Amino acid sequence: MNNERRRKLKLAEKGIWLSISAYILLSIGQIAVAELTHSEALRANGFNNLTDILGNIAILIGIRIARIPADDDHVYGHWKIESIASLISSFIMFLVGFEVLRETIMNFIANKNESIDPIGAWAGVISAIIMFFVYLYTRQLAKSTQSQALAASSKDNLADAVTSIGTAIAIVAASFNMAWLDHLVALIIGLFIIKTAYEIFRDSVFSLSDGFDESLIDTYKNEIEQLPKIKKVKMIRGRTYGSNIFLDVVVEMSPDLSVFESHEMTEKIEQLLQDKYEVYDTDVHVEPADLPEERHYASRSLELLSKEEKVLNRQKSQELLAENFQFIAENGRIYDKEAYKKLMPRENLALHHYEAQQVSKKTFLLEYRYTDGHSYQVSSIWRRNDNWYCIHRQETEIHD
Incomplete structure (x- = not known):
C-alpha cells in the first residue's frame, strides 16, 4: 500500500502545479490591472491569489517530502509533512490577509477615492472563469487520489472564483460613483483570506495534535462488530499522518479461540478497513471476552458432544483423533489411532446420560452411556x- 499511496500523491502534484500556474497568471494580471484601474478590490484579490501561490508551493514541497519512504528515524514515514506544509501556508495567508486589511483601512481613513475604470471588471470575470475550471479539475483529481491537501486547494480554487465575481461586481458599482463599495469588497476579501487561513491552521493543528473525527470512530466500531467471532470492540484510537489514517483497535474475542483463529480475525479487520475505508494502517490487539461460565461450558459441551458421536461411530477418525490417541475396549484390548481407524464403522449409536466436565482450560472429560446389544459406560x-x-477413550460393559 505504501507504493500505491506514493503514486497517488505524485499524481496529486499535477493539480497543485495547475493551481500554481493559474495563480501566477491571475495574480500578475489582477495586480497590474488594479494599478491601471485604481481598484482596491481587484488589488486585494490579486494579493489573495499571491498568497495562494505561496501556499500551494508549501503544499507541493510537503507532498514531495511526504512521499519519502520510512527510515530508522521516521518509522511511520514522512506523511505528517503534508500537514506541516499546510500549517506554513496558513501563516503566509495570515500575514497577507492582515496586510490587505491594513492597507484598505488606511485608504478608507485617508478618504482615498480615485476614479475606477469599469474595464477592471473584466479581469475579475476572466479570473472567475479560469478558477472555476481549475476547481473542477482539482476536485476530481483530489477524489481519485484521496489527497486532503489537494482537496483543500480545490476548495480554495472555488472560493477564489466566487471572490473574483464579487470583485467584478464591486468594480462596476464603484464606477457608478459608489467608491465605498470598492473599499467594502476589499475589506471582505481581506477578512476572507484570514478566515481561510484560520481554517487551514485549525485543520493542520488538529491533525498534528493527533485529533480525529469521532464519527469515523463510531463507523469503524459498528463495522468491526459485524464480523463473526468479534464479541465487542473495546477501544479504537485514530490519528492521521497527512492524508493517511492510522488506527489502534482493541477487540474482545472468545477465550476458547486458538491463537491462529484470533490472528486470522485481526487480518480480516485490517483488510476490511483498508478495502472499505482506505485506512492506511491498523494495529489490532486481542483481549479475551468475559463469558458467563454456564454459557461457556454449555457451548463447549455441545460442540464436543457432536465430535464424540462421530468418534463413537468411528467416523472422521483421521480428523478427530490425536496422534497419541489410545482406546481401551471393554475386553481390555488397547488400540492406537491406526488400529482404531481400521475398526468397522457402526450405525448411529445414541448417547444418553451425557455429562461434560472441564478439567482445565484445554481439557474436557466426557462421560456417557450407549447401547449396542449390551450397555456400555464410556469415559x-x-x-x-x-x-x-480425542486423546483417550475407555469403554466398560455395564452388567445389570
Whole structure:
C-alpha cells in the first residue's frame, strides 16, 4: 500500500502545479490591472491569489517530502509533512490577509477615492472563469487520489472564483460613483483570506495534535462488530499522518479461540478497513471476552458432544483423533489411532446420560452411556491443540 499511496500523491502534484500556474497568471494580471484601474478590490484579490501561490508551493514541497519512504528515524514515514506544509501556508495567508486589511483601512481613513475604470471588471470575470475550471479539475483529481491537501486547494480554487465575481461586481458599482463599495469588497476579501487561513491552521493543528473525527470512530466500531467471532470492540484510537489514517483497535474475542483463529480475525479487520475505508494502517490487539461460565461450558459441551458421536461411530477418525490417541475396549484390548481407524464403522449409536466436565482450560472429560446389544459406560478425554482432539477413550460393559 505504501507504493500505491506514493503514486497517488505524485499524481496529486499535477493539480497543485495547475493551481500554481493559474495563480501566477491571475495574480500578475489582477495586480497590474488594479494599478491601471485604481481598484482596491481587484488589488486585494490579486494579493489573495499571491498568497495562494505561496501556499500551494508549501503544499507541493510537503507532498514531495511526504512521499519519502520510512527510515530508522521516521518509522511511520514522512506523511505528517503534508500537514506541516499546510500549517506554513496558513501563516503566509495570515500575514497577507492582515496586510490587505491594513492597507484598505488606511485608504478608507485617508478618504482615498480615485476614479475606477469599469474595464477592471473584466479581469475579475476572466479570473472567475479560469478558477472555476481549475476547481473542477482539482476536485476530481483530489477524489481519485484521496489527497486532503489537494482537496483543500480545490476548495480554495472555488472560493477564489466566487471572490473574483464579487470583485467584478464591486468594480462596476464603484464606477457608478459608489467608491465605498470598492473599499467594502476589499475589506471582505481581506477578512476572507484570514478566515481561510484560520481554517487551514485549525485543520493542520488538529491533525498534528493527533485529533480525529469521532464519527469515523463510531463507523469503524459498528463495522468491526459485524464480523463473526468479534464479541465487542473495546477501544479504537485514530490519528492521521497527512492524508493517511492510522488506527489502534482493541477487540474482545472468545477465550476458547486458538491463537491462529484470533490472528486470522485481526487480518480480516485490517483488510476490511483498508478495502472499505482506505485506512492506511491498523494495529489490532486481542483481549479475551468475559463469558458467563454456564454459557461457556454449555457451548463447549455441545460442540464436543457432536465430535464424540462421530468418534463413537468411528467416523472422521483421521480428523478427530490425536496422534497419541489410545482406546481401551471393554475386553481390555488397547488400540492406537491406526488400529482404531481400521475398526468397522457402526450405525448411529445414541448417547444418553451425557455429562461434560472441564478439567482445565484445554481439557474436557466426557462421560456417557450407549447401547449396542449390551450397555456400555464410556469415559473420553478431549484436549485442545489449535483444534479439539480425542486423546483417550475407555469403554466398560455395564452388567445389570
